[in-house]
Amino acid sequence: MNVFILLILGTGHLHTLSAAFHSLKHTCTAVSGDTHLPEFTALGLLDNVQFAYFDSHAKIAIPKTEWIKKEGSYYWDSLTQIAIDAHQRLKFYLQRTKDVFNQSMSTGVHTLQLMGGCVWDDETGVTEEYMQLGFDGEDFISFDLEKLTWIPSKPQAVFIKNLLDNNKADNKYWKHYLTQECIDSLKNFLDYGKSSLMRTVPPSVSLLQKTPSSPVTCHATGFYPSKVIVIWEKDGEEQHEDVEMEDTLQNVDGTFQKRIHLTVTPEEWKNNKYQCVVKVSGIKEDFIKVLTEDQIQTNWGVNDQTSTIIGVVVTLLAIVAAVIGVVIWKKKQESFLVASDGASKSSNNSTPVE
Template sequence: MKVILLILGIELLPTVSAAFHSLKHTCTALSGDTNFPEFTALSLLDNVQVAYFDSNTKTVVPKTEWIRREGPDYLTSLTDISIDGHQRLKAHLQIFKDQFNQSMSTGVHTLQVMMGCEWDEETGVTEGFLPFGYDGEDFISFDLKTLTWITSKPQAVITKDRWDNDKADNEYWKNYLTQECIEWLKKFLDYRKSSLMRTVPPSVSLLQKTPSSPVTCHATGFYTREVIVTWKKDGQDHHEDVEMGETLHNDDGTFQKSVHLTVKPEEWKNNKYQCVVQDSGINEVFIKVLTEDEIETNWDVKDPNTTGLITAVVVTLLLVIVAAFIWKKKTRQASGGASTSSNNSAPEAQVLSQINRQFLTPALKQM
């Protein structure tokens, strides 16, 4: 389970204080028969995805608007680094398989590495980390205090001896984890902060799938997580039959949030329901009154002829199908030929990981 969670870019993370920040780069290499990309990389700032890369697309894709400030050349260089990192991690995976006597194994094997750093803005304390995991279990990790490698498996001793003797590489990792990574972390925090200060009002919509479905108040396009979406009934806060959604990240660096209200049409038509969106970033309140005209839906609740029109179309199609079947049967009988069968194979669904790959820092050059 741990491996799948990381491959999909999902982490079980504790709640931390606003003063505690982190920059993480997670890379995953796979071997064996799988529909996932052979290599994926994912970058997270404070546990929010900012960029991704995979061996299928071979391109670093920014997941926030502010990361583009480094310019197109920066993303191009990160793509080159990621492609090189793919080959290096792939080679490491084969070495580790050999050390586990699995070189001929046809099963799925995984190698993961997480490189990154943490910074406590209040105390100034920093920390770096560089663990490797093989097949979902700890394998080997870097000790910043001794500049040596700590093994978690007997099979990792060979790797430890080889990496311990590479003094220059270990000095590089010390500098990256304690200096370079912290510098990038602070720079990205500044970029994000300036983006959050943008005074762009959210877009608010009332959505409903069918007349009997819950009504969703959907706010999107805002730059701060501190947006509150609530429902009111006749001017009072309304919590009954209300389901709060999470604040989600959009690809352009903005956020979105939805709140669902389960209420019968006759109820909201006879009472005044309002969706209220409060954006502290621009100190403004946005209100949508629940009326039939405000609801956006694919279900045409206003046209009484819709049902009749759909019925007419369905009946017409059935008549065409029956007529074609009778014509085909008569033609076959007249020719005396045997019916032929067609082999229609449904396309196979391919499961592609939503892995968000990240923009890889120059650290991958040293893997």
């Protein structure tokens, strides 16, 4: 898989980032089995930001960003019809694929996903296009634009190759779409959304740890765009061992977050210089957080501190209650004495009954 595809899918760990790369991607996913998910969903993404959505429940394509609303009703009607057609095709291909794998009677969840799109470098003008199908998260079959044929990644995908290659007109259309229409749409969409898509927002970087023996997590959040590199360095060298990277996730405000975990003992990081380095596309500055004890945010001892605080409060309340009790007791005693004294005087001054 080349650099362009890695950029689109977000699976590439590149050491340099360029704001010049832009991508337009469409994904269609058919699902079978016992799941609450719609049977079919389709997404449109520009630079990994979702701008269109369709599912088999609503059966209508809807905008997910303000800038894409500049497209008129003809666009949304066309997108809806394309998604409906893709739903029927992928549903059929998924069932046939399950048959080939002898999983037609399986109650488990299975997916067939179509991914197609293009990448454009706005500095060099270089473009790259792709279209592929994946079954249960693995490569299944891909489209060769030069030879206008489908290439199976697994022998079970030969039946799809035969079905697709028999329709030569469709294969020619896919090449035209990917190399021309996709690039044109990408440029138009970038122009629509440039105020938000071309912006850059620096990350907030934190070091998190649950307990002294837990991995140290470098958490970068609030950054934009999504193209980011987050690495751990030891004494200036990138650390690969004992490092676990999570996927980049989108926040509700449209920015992104990413986590990378480092398993290291306190003795090790105290005797060496460990630091988390974050690089965001379009921002020249690197964001660095050095691993030191005062930089770690943690919940260590919170329960103990809470218990101590609660104990102190309970003790104080007990003391206050005791003082209040003594005061009340004294007042009652005084009241009793006054009452007794009054009763005695009343008894002494009373006239005997004849």
